[in-house]
Amino acid sequence: MITFLRPDFSFSDERGFLVQLCREGWKQVNVSGSCAGTRRGGHYHRKNREAFFVVEGRMDMHLEREGEVRECTAEKGDFFVIEPFVVHSFFYPEPTVTVALYDSGVENEDGTKDMYSL
Numbered sequence: 636m637i638t639f640l641r642p643d644f645s646f647s648d649e650r651g652f653l654v655q656l657c658r659e660g661w662k663q664v665n666v667s668g669s670c671a672g673t674r675r676g677g678h679y680h681r682k683n684r685e686a687f688f689v690v691e692g693r694m695d696m697h698l699e700r701e702g703e704v705r706e707c708t709a710e711k712g713d714f715f716v717i718e719p720f721v722v723h724s725f726f727y728p729e730p731t732v733t734v735a736l737y738d739s740g741v742e743n744e745d746g747t748k749d750m751y752s753l
Contacts, residue, residue, distance in 0.1 A: 681749055688736075
């Protein structure tokens with residue numbers, strides 16, 4: 636349902652830091668900012684594996700697939716992937732910035748989107 640990942644590479648020194656999330660395997664990358672107290676998601680993807688990297692903040696997650704439910708939290712620096720057919724809903728108790736990576740891309744060639752609500 637959800638797998639926490641490690642970035643491919645990270646480096647830091649007195650100048651700052653760099654985190655390389657991946658070198659290959661993702662076709663769409665989005666950066667998203669969410670205000671404190673908001674909810675997002677409530678959908679699933681049929682084709683896409685969707686990975687998230689939490690740049691800043693925190694997100695409380697409700698994940699569900701075929702009657703199995705999982706509640707968990709991701710914080711700054713966490714990197715994880717959600718598999719296809721997992722309904723994912725996020726609550727942001729504080730301002731949060733995430734990077735989302737899709738292995739196929741949300742937009743289909745026929746103009747539809749790989750995004751489905753219950």
